[in-house]
Amino acid sequence: MSDSQPIIRVRGLRKHYGPHPVVQDVSFDLRVGETLVLLGPSGCGKTTLLKTLNRLVEPDAGTVEVQGQDVRAQRPEELRRGIGYVIQQVGLLPHLTVAENVAVVPKLLGYPAPQIAARTEALLTRLHLPPARYANQYPGQLSGGQQQRVGLARALAADPPIVLLDEPFGALDPITRADIRREFRELDELRLKTVVLVTHDVTEAFELADRIMLLDSGKVQQLGTPRELLFQPANDFVRRFFEAERLTLQLRTLTLDDLLIDLAESSTGISIDYSQSDQSIVHSNVTVQEALERLSAPSTTLHAPSALWIQPVTSEAIGAHNHTLDSTKVATKEALIPVTLPALMAAFGQAVQRLQRP
Numbered sequence: 001m002s003d004s005q006p007i008i009r010v011r012g013l014r015k016h017y018g019p020h021p022v023v024q025d026v027s028f029d030l031r032v033g034e035t036l037v038l039l040g041p042s043g044c045g046k047t048t049l050l051k052t053l054n055r056l057v058e059p060d061a062g063t064v065e066v067q068g069q070d071v072r073a074q075r076p077e078e079l080r081r082g083i084g085y086v087i088q089q090v091g092l093l094p095h096l097t098v099a100e101n102v103a104v105v106p107k108l109l110g111y112p113a114p115q116i117a118a119r120t121e122a123l124l125t126r127l128h129l130p131p132a133r134y135a136n137q138y139p140g141q142l143s144g145g146q147q148q149r150v151g152l153a154r155a156l157a158a159d160p161p162i163v164l165l166d167e168p169f170g171a172l173d174p175i176t177r178a179d180i181r182r183e184f185r186e187l188d189e190l191r192l193k194t195v196v197l198v199t200h201d202v203t204e205a206f207e208l209a210d211r212i213m214l215l216d217s218g219k220v221q222q223l224g225t226p227r228e229l230l231f232q233p234a235n236d237f238v239r240r241f242f243e244a245e246r247l248t249l250q251l252r253t254l255t256l257d258d259l260l261i262d263l264a265e266s267s268t269g270i271s272i273d274y275s276q277s278d279q280s281i282v283h284s285n286v287t288v289q290e291a292l293e294r295l296s297a298p299s300t301t302l303h304a305p306s307a308l309w310i311q312p313v314t315s316e317a318i319g320a321h322n323h324t325l326d327s328t329k330v331a332t333k334e335a336l337i338p339v340t341l342p343a344l345m346a347a348f349g350q351a352v353q354r355l356q357r358p
């Protein structure tokens with residue numbers, strides 16, 4: 001398999017249970033290292049679709065290729081060795097310790113004991129379960145969030161190139177869930193893997209996905225980046241699905257980079273006291289949400305800064321900034337672009353309008 005070939009290739013997949021179509025003509029390609037989130041209302045077929053990838057469900061029609069090979073040509077056990085799998089009900093073996101649970105698959109694969117021990121220790125450490133404290137505990141002695149981390153460590157133990165996750169954070173309270181999601185995003189181990197994750201949580205999908213597949217009644221309604229689904233919805237179902245959280249999602253999806261053109265316009269005429277000492281610098285790749293929080297949260301001086309200085313960090317931003325400098329002559333702090341709260345809000349509004357235009 002060459003690098004340009006998809007690691008997962010699905011064509012014309014269909015599955016019925018009795019008379020009910022559960023997966024209807026689904027096709028997609030996944031690139032190595034990509035995270036695809038399957039999103040949609042309860043019962044829309046997310047789990048069924050996920051399980052066709054590791055042959056826990058056999059489709060009625062269509063093909064699934066993993067690493068260039070039709071999965072039907074591979075023995076299910078062998079196929080699953082290259083595919084980590086995490087489910088909401090974790091499924092840890094209660095009579096095995098944490099370390100033994102993590103070691104199950106590498107042991108089955110006959111890895112040497114010292115290699116398994118080193119891998120287990122490294123994974124537990126990375127997942128914030130210090131081995132000295134947790135390796136010899138039993139699942140029943142752990143919190144739900146800790147069990148979930150062990151489940152993830154177990155799925156990663158044999159270093160599979162693909163990981164399937166079915167509502168992996170579903171059983172956790174919202175705070176633990178947000179924490180684990182952040183850890184999950186920051187885990188180098190997972191950045192290199194191809195991940196397919198099932199959720200019905202829109203925020204989770206937007207935080208974790210490179211692309212989202214939004215399903216309804218087993219049919220793909222749209223497959224695209226979070227930004228595409230938000231700003232170029234393919235149909236009314238997609239539009240309605242994100243309606244309740246639209247503003248929050250827009251604030252978290254757009255970055256200051258996206259607003260630079262609009263900031264050039266909305267900053268004109270706003271007077272900024274450049275001498276003020278409480279202004280702080282943000283990189284242009286932060287989300288609008290983060291910038292808003294910075295401008296409205298109390299700073300160390302117990303009041304919010306009156307302005308932020310945006311430091312362009314991407315080549316597009318630097319290009320746009322040169323344009324800003326020419327047109328507005330904001331040259332006092334050459335490398336930085338000033339923004340106040342009203343200017344940020346105005347630019348955000350303009351950017352949303354611009355991006356929503358067909």
Ligand SMILES: Nc1ncnc2c1ncn2[C@@H]1O[C@H](COP(=O)(O)OP(=O)(O)OP(=O)(O)O)[C@@H](O)[C@H]1O
Pocket residue numbers: 017022040041042043044045046047048049200
């Ligand atoms: N083994 C099965 N036998 C019969 N019907 C099934 C089976 N598995 C799933 N279904 C049905 O197929 C439909 C899709 O189920 P699936 O679990 O794929 O949905 P989902 O989108 O993952 O739902 P949820 O978000 O609620 O977990 C549902 O109507 C479900 O009842």
